[in-house]
Amino acid sequence: MSDWVILATALAGFDHAATAHKVLTTRDYLARPELFRGARPNIINLSRSYSYQSRGYYASLLAAARGQRVIPSVETIIDLSARKLYENAIPELEDALNKGLAAQAGETPSRLRVFFGTSADPRLERFCRLLFDWFRAPALEVTLKPGSWCAIPRIALLPFAKLDSDDRDLFYKAMARHTARQWKDAKARAPARYSFATLVDPDEALPPSTIDSLKHWSRIAARMGVAVEPITRKDLPRLANFDALFIRETTSISNHTYRFARRAQQEGMPVIDDPVSMIRCTNKVYLDELMASNGIPVPPTVMLIGPEDFSRAADQLGFPMVLKIPDSSFSRGVSKVGSMQELKTLASAWLADSEVLIAQAYMPTSFDWRIGVLGGKPLFAVQYLMAKKHWQIVKHDTGGKPLEGGFKPFTLAQVPPLVLDTGLRAARSVGDGFYGVDLKETDDGVFVIEVNDNPNLEHGVEDAAEKDEVWTRLTNWFIERIDG
Template identity: 65%
Template sequence: MSWVILTGRPGDLDQVATPHKIITSRDYLTHPALFRGQRPKIINLSNNYGYQSRGYYASLLASSRGHKVIPTVETMIDLSGRKLYENALPELEQALNRCRKDVGGSFPSTVTVFFGIGPSRAWDRFARLLFDWFRAPALEVSIADGEWATIRKIGFLPLNRMKPDEKARFLASLDTYTSRQWRDSRARTPARYTFATLIDPHEELPPSTVGSLKHWSRIAEKMGVEVEPITKKDLAKLANYDALFIRETTSISNHTYRFARRAQQEGMPVIDDPLSMIRCTNKVYLNELMLHNGVPVPPTVMITGPQDLEAAADSLGFPLVLKIPDSAFSRGVKKAANLAELQALAAKWLEDSDLLIAQKYLPTEFDWRIGVLGGEPLFSVQYLMAKKHWQIVNHERRGKPQEGGFRVFSLAETPPEVIDIAVRAARCIGDGLYGVDLKETPEGVHVIEVNDNPNLDHGCEDAGEKDEVWVRLTRWFIDRLERQGR
């Protein structure tokens, strides 16, 4: 069973209006054994969410029974008075006014939003943000129109106050909200958990292909887990899931960080977690962290301005590698062959970043990539340099970026020193999933960087350890959910 709908009275919602089970909040409260051994997602459509009302207790007890529910009691309390939600109004009013042109120039006195869906697409930006702030099935917003429209009030809209056209739109929105992707109609093992996987279908170099994630979903299904893709538009739906796996390139300045933060706030196991994003994103921090913990890294010099360039050149020699602290997939990483090139490149990059780092150039035919999950090695692969290039990805080539090939290894075939240093580096970051890049040189093994969002594709990173990679990934999430008693 996936969805259960609670109503205030038996006749509030016709049983044929939705394929989901409908019961009253009274029945839900008085029959705690109804869904024992199951993990339903509860949509609470009680007519009254007031403190200590039946609707309030239904959401409160849903939480204690381990059931996902909207709205939560926190949302009920937030919307019980303007003072409690006024911190959300500036952002909401900004989104509202951005909709003005699409809406038609003037706003109605009230607008209803059902599951983050407005009365038309013109309201999309505002409706999604409203649902992000207040995850409730039906909300009514009172608007004071003017040169700059303001929000008078945000409140719940119960079923018994909906007009016929609103109720029809509500049911359509309910169907949209509860719809599923990647669902196999030939259900096998009943899902104990549902994991959200954040993807960008249009990303040029995603950390996992859709095909790889479908492969994972088939393995996870046998372990009682349903895997479902979500996109950046689905932040408001995140609380309906048990865990989050982010499979698009992460950045603390875009929606991926917001998803990670929201998952953490909901108490959900998440890869990548916000702290890992912060730590791995910045190469200055990584270098200092590795040095502090005795993990070998290439000789490095911090660049704070043009005055540091000659000292870096004297210390590291040429060629050397210059890096923007916040960069990914070989972007923001360039090789300078001489002082003139270094000065020109640094002058350009220092316009956008107060710090750069310069590192000794360590030429190799490949980089080791060791996957580490929960502080233990997960997979091993060698990424070969792109053709006629010194990095594994050539972004300087016209058109699509060119990637080098790869060679797969089992963990048993990988040099123990490489695995040991990779695990030590990853443990400095946290307990999640990391891809540690290392160079193996005559002078020793050096960590180049630790990635919080490593590639994980079927037929590449999993080729050495086979499906055990995906089994362990699934188990990582399940173990944390079980520790929480969920």
Template identity: 60%
Template sequence: MTWVILTGRQSDLDQVATPHKIITNRDYLAHPSLFRGQRPKVINLSNNYGYQSRGYYASLLASSRGHKVIPTVETMIDLSERKLYEHALPELELALNKCRKDLGGAFPQKVCIFFGIGPSKIWDRFAKLLFDWFRAPALEVHIKDSAEWASIRKIGFHPLARMTEDEEKSFIQCLETYTNREWRDTKGRTPARYTFATLVDPHEELPPSEISSLRYWAKIAEKMGVEIEPITKRDLAKLANYDALFIRETTSISNHT
């Protein structure tokens, strides 16, 4: 099995840190004859995955060459904006909050996940689920914690150039673990058959349903092929785009409800 690691600069990763071949994304893009007749597995560690960057084109070209690559262009696009990955948050936050007891009741503001491996076994369930959703070498998850529920503020890539010395050591260990595993493709997500709008007022002091209950409901609905999308009164003009409306805001004859 041939593994190829792409970096933004030759100095980003020391060749002695891994037995696998390391080349820059520039060289990978400039030499189409590389690995001709082979089907290597490519780990793209570019420092920039932005649209039309070298990192972006390296994964795009890898796919066109028939090379297995992480992250794919689809993953890069998914993580470019919160609205493109917010459909994954209910399931991820449910797994995240199951870690609370083992973490002593409080979450860090940020956690790094390398190849689906967390900083300790406490994070296993969440880390594996995150990697299943977004197959990327290094991700950082920013967490907003409250007494009731820990929510995910942001999911983003964590490039080598921004890693601390300890993070890089952990990353190398996780890289070795990952490359010794059998390659697994990302699980396919069944497209939703229906979309339900859920009318909420984020500023309501005593709402009919707690946010945690709605998130759990969204997780159950997803398994049944139903996508739950929260809306507010400003979105009422778009109601025709949904299959159903679930009102989780206190109703009154004197307002929009």
């Protein structure tokens, strides 16, 4: 059966010669679920209306319930039902629109029709791709307000029935290009039940997993019927061609990694890291409050909003103390201060960029525990040793490549029970995904330093004790959620 199924309210208005894929009425799709039982086609919903409780709405809703990919998804239909639901996308879209218009002279239309991320205006190629990244829909109509800065008052789903003959010619060509994008060539993907995308940045200095480690995972996954394919930030338009997403770049809610996570979630794909985990884990203020509310021990902590909090931090924590920017990662944006003057100098500088900082009691140890947790269960355990002549596991201010300490792997059975239990409780309070919980084991007890949503998983390091069981369980986590 074809990978693609086209839904149209009335087949008489659709040119069957324009596609090699199966065309079906929306009514038949809704009323005859047995047509695709046991199959997972990609659905293009071209219904006459997408309004709430219309046949078009229910087609997208039931496609999701049947485990089939559909464009537009119900989430996209809802997002585009009111400007307040999509206005967060407008600044980025207007920027791309105006850059495209400024690059080449020409008249600015009052409306723009975009089909599968393309339009008749070559100036707006990048804008149209970005629009499709935000809102995956067969046809969109963008209302434009020309001026020195062209504004976007409205974005709306455009039903196929409202296209004129010229628009339909463009639409059919765009649909043919879109549906021709295969997941892999037939020979490469024949043995694989599933295809996983792995988001990587080949130029990242300290990636959570190197390409070599991901190749190791790929070999293990292949034996389980899974094809693993690396993708980059340019591949967002084809993300829906995969069954799952594993993000192996340093995550941030302010860059493309968050958009990839959100898009995967919208497509109903299992994703590591999911958007909620990214939001929670990338902010140390939130984590500190979350741990405290769940009774999980953390170092004594003081929140710094302004200079008036410096003395309170000194009184409660003493010196030295550790100062942190809330969204720091990989030991960056984390510093030890040894006096009130150092605290004032560094905190004042950081508060110019971040309205909130946190200060924590300094807990000197020769190593940090890292407990890897997947789906609420322990995955691996390792001790990261402090970098030479440094108080952290990574030393960044070396004038060159960051200096890392060594590591010591442990089987899960070798981990002290209190360390393992505390790590599991911390991860479970965040979510059901993949987390790396950093802990300090001291004479006063075990304390959670942070929960990472994007933990390292390096072949020969994190998997050194539990071996390939780590990668096997990771693969099964995705498969179990795909199979539902």
